[in-house]
Amino acid sequence: MPKENADAKGVEMMNDIRVSEATQGAAKSAGRKRLLQWLHQIVFVGPATFFFILIVLIPFFLGVYYSFTDWNGISRQINFIGIENYTHILTKDPDFRNAFWFTVRFTVVGILLTNLLGFVLAYVLTKPIRTRNMMRTIFFMPNMIGGLLLGFIWQFIFIRGFAAVGEATGIGLFNLPWLGDRATSFWGIVIVFVWQTAGYLMVIYISSLNNIPKDVLESAEIDGANRMQVIRHIILPLVMPAVTICLFLAISWAFKMFDLNLALTAGGPFKATESVALDIYNEAFTNNRLGLGTAKAVIFFIIVAIITTIQVRATKSREVEM
Amino acid sequence: MDVQSKYTVRTLILEIIVVIVGLIFLIPFYFLVVNSVKSFGDILSNSASWPQQFVWSNYAEAWKAIDFPSAFGNSLIITVVSNIFLVLISSMAAYQMVRKPSRFNQILYFVFVAAMVIPFQSIMLPLVEMASKYGLNNSRIGLIISYLGFGAPLSVFLFHGFVKTVPLEIEQAARVDGSNRYGVFFRIVCPLMMPMFVTVIILNTLWIWNDYLLPSLILSSPELRTIPIATYSFFGQYTKQWDMALPALVLGITPIIIFFLFLQRYIIQGITAGSVKG
Numbered sequence: 001m002p003k004e005n006a007d008a009k010g011v012e013m014m015n016d017i018r019v020s021e022a023t024q025g026a027a028k029s030a031g032r033k034r035l036l037q038w039l040h041q042i043v044f045v046g047p048a049t050f051f052f053i054l055i056v057l058i059p060f061f062l063g064v065y066y067s068f069t070d071w072n073g074i075s076r077q078i079n080f081i082g083i084e085n086y087t088h089i090l091t092k093d094p095d096f097r098n099a100f101w102f103t104v105r106f107t108v109v110g111i112l113l114t115n116l117l118g119f120v121l122a123y124v125l126t127k128p129i130r131t132r133n134m135m136r137t138i139f140f141m142p143n144m145i146g147g148l149l150l151g152f153i154w155q156f157i158f159i160r161g162f163a164a165v166g167e168a169t170g171i172g173l174f175n176l177p178w179l180g181d182r183a184t185s186f187w188g189i190v191i192v193f194v195w196q197t198a199g200y201l202m203v204i205y206i207s208s209l210n211n212i213p214k215d216v217l218e219s220a221e222i223d224g225a226n227r228m229q230v231i232r233h234i235i236l237p238l239v240m241p242a243v244t245i246c247l248f249l250a251i252s253w254a255f256k257m258f259d260l261n262l263a264l265t266a267g268g269p270f271k272a273t274e275s276v277a278l279d280i281y282n283e284a285f286t287n288n289r290l291g292l293g294t295a296k297a298v299i300f301f302i303i304v305a306i307i308t309t310i311q312v313r314a315t316k317s318r319e320v321e322m
Numbered sequence: 323m324d325v326q327s328k329y330t331v332r333t334l335i336l337e338i339i340v341v342i343v344g345l346i347f348l349i350p351f352y353f354l355v356v357n358s359v360k361s362f363g364d365i366l367s368n369s370a371s372w373p374q375q376f377v378w379s380n381y382a383e384a385w386k387a388i389d390f391p392s393a394f395g396n397s398l399i400i401t402v403v404s405n406i407f408l409v410l411i412s413s414m415a416a417y418q419m420v421r422k423p424s425r426f427n428q429i430l431y432f433v434f435v436a437a438m439v440i441p442f443q444s445i446m447l448p449l450v451e452m453a454s455k456y457g458l459n460n461s462r463i464g465l466i467i468s469y470l471g472f473g474a475p476l477s478v479f480l481f482h483g484f485v486k487t488v489p490l491e492i493e494q495a496a497r498v499d500g501s502n503r504y505g506v507f508f509r510i511v512c513p514l515m516m517p518m519f520v521t522v523i524i525l526n527t528l529w530i531w532n533d534y535l536l537p538s539l540i541l542s543s544p545e546l547r548t549i550p551i552a553t554y555s556f557f558g559q560y561t562k563q564w565d566m567a568l569p570a571l572v573l574g575i576t577p578i579i580i581f582f583l584f585l586q587r588y589i590i591q592g593i594t595a596g597s598v599k600g
Binding site: 037040041043044045047048049051052053054055056057058059060062063066073121124125127128129130131132134135136137138139140141142143144145146147148149152153154156157159160161163164165167168195200203204207245249256258259262263276277280281284290293294297298300301304305308 | 328329333336337339340341343344347348349350353354357365366368369370371410411412414415417418419422427430433434437439440441442443444445446447448449451452467468470471472474475478503504507528531532533534535549550553554557562564567568571574575578579581582583586589590593594597
C-alpha cells in the first residue's frame with residue numbers, strides 16, 4: 001500500500017502523460033504480482049495452518065483457560081475459580097503425586113534399560129553375523145504393534161504364559177503374581193516397554209555405528225587398544241549424537257505412556273502403576289472433573305516442555321563440538 | 323564397522339547368543355499364536371504346550387465378535403486418507419516456508435515446531451468438547467481432521483528440513499521454461515522429495531494405525547470402530563476368555579506385521595531418517 005501511494009504522488013508531480021501511463025501499468029502489474037503471491041501463500045500454507053490452529057492451538061489455549069474453572073462437562077455454567085485446581089493438585093491430590101512419581105521412576109528405569117539393550121543389540125548386529133538381517137527384523141518387529149494390543153498380548157503372557165514356564169522349569173520368578181503386585185507390575189510394564197522399544201533404538205544405533213570411519217577403528221587396533229577401550233574411547237564418543245536422539249525418543253515415549261499402561265494394568269493394582277497420562281484421563285472421564293483434568297494436563301505440558309528444552313540444548317551443544 | 327570381517331570363533335559365540343536372545347524376543351508371539359487355536363480348557367491346563375487339537379473355529383468366532391472386516395476397513399480408510407492429506411498439506415506448507423521466508427512464515431514455522439512439544443493430553447479435553455459442539459464427533463472426517471491438525475507440526479518440520487536440501491537451480495530452470503509455482507512444486511520438487519514422503523508416511527502410518535486414545539474419544543458408534551477400539555471394547559466384554567481374545571489379537575496385529583515384512587527396508591530407512599532429523 002505505501003508503495004502505491006508513493007507511485008500516485010509521483011504521477012501527480014509529473015505531468016508527462018506517457019510516464020504516468022507507464023507508472024500506472026507497473027503499479028498494476030506489481031499489484032497483481034502481490035495478489036498472486038498472497039494467493040500462493042494461502043494455497044500452500046493455508047490448509048496446514050488452518051487444521052493446526054483448529055486442532056492444536058485453539059484446544060490448547062482453551063485448555064489453559066478451563067484449568068482455571070470448575071468445568072465438569074455436564075453443567076452448562078462454567079465458573080472461574082482461579083488457581084484452586086492447581087493448589088488442589090499440588091496439596092490435596094495423592095493420586096497425581098503417585099502417578100507423577102510412578103512416571104518418573106518408570107521413565108528413568110525404562111529409558112536406561114531400553115537404550116542399553118538397543119545399543120548392545122546394534123553393536124552385536126554390526127558384526128559379521130550370518131543371521132544378522134533376520135535378527136534385526138525380529139528385534140524390530142514388536143515396534144510395529146501398538147501399545148494397546150501389546151498390552152493385551154502381554155496380559156496373557158504374564159497371567160498364563162509365565163505360569164506355564166514356572167510350572168515347567170520350577171523357577172520361582174515366573175510363578176509370581178506379575179500383574180497383581182505393586183512391585184512386580186512395575187517391572188512388568190518395564191519389561192514390555194523395553195521389549196517393544198529396544199528394536200527401534202537399535203535401528204538408530206546401527207545407522208550411527210555404520211557411520212564410524214573404519215580407519216579410526218583400524219588405527220586404534222594398531223595402537224593396541226582392546227575391545228572395551230575401543231568401545232569406551234572411540235565408539236561411544238562418536239555415537240553420542242545417536243545416544244542423545246535415542247534418550248530423547250525414549251523419554252518422550254516413557255513419559256507420555258498411555259496405551260500400554262491402559263491395556264496391561266489399567267493403573268492397577270490400586271493405582272500403583274498409574275501414569276500421569278492415565279491419571280489425567282481418569283480424572284476427566286471417570287471422575288468427570290474436566291477442569292481439574294485440564295489443570296493436570298497443563299502441568300504435564302510444562303514438565304514435557306522443560307524436558308524437551310533441556311534435550312534440545314544438549315543436542316545443540318553437541319553439534320557444535322562435532 | 324567391524325575391522326576384521328572374518329568369521330571367528332568369537333563371532334560364532336556372539337551369533338549363538340544373539341539367536342537365543344532373538345528366540346526369547348519371539349516367545350510372546352509363540353504363546354499368542356499357539357494358544358489362539360486351543361480350546362479354553364486346553365489353554366488353562368497348559369499354555370506352553372502345542373495344541374492337543376486345533377480349534378480353528380476360535381478364529382471364526384473372533385472374526386465375527388470384533389467385526390474384523392469393518393474394523394480393518396475403518397483403520398485402513400482413516401490411515402490412508404489422513405496420510406494423503408497430511409503429506410500434501412505439510413509438504414506444501416514447508417515448501418512455501420523455505421522458499422518465501424517472510425517474517426510471517428518464519429514465525430509460523432517457529433510456532434509449528436514449538437507445538438511439537440504439546441502432549442496429546444493437553445489438547446484432548448477441549449478438543450473432544452469442540453468436536454461434539456461442531457458435529458465432528460462420531461465421524462471419520464472429524465477424526466481425520468484431528469489427525470491433520472495434530473500431525474502437521476512433525477510433518478512440516480521433517481519436510482522443512484528436506485526442502486532446504488533441494489537445489490534452487492533446478493526450480494529456476496523450470497521457471498524459465500514457463501512452469502508456474504504449482505507446476506514447479508508438483509512436477510519438480512515433489513519427485514525430489516520422494517525419500518521424505520516415504521519417511522513421513524511411514525511415521526504417520528505407524529502412529530495413526532496403532533492409535534487408540536484419539537479415535538476412542540471421537541468415534542463412538544460400533545460400526546466406526548478401528549482395530550484398536552474394537553479390540554479394547556472386545557476385551558471389556560470377554561475378560562479372561564482367552565480362546566476368543568487371543569485369535570482377536572492375532573487378527574489385530576496381522577495387517578501391520580504383513581505391512582512391515584513387505585516394506586521392511588523402507589520402514590527402517592524411514593525411521594532412521596525421521597529420527598536423525600526429529
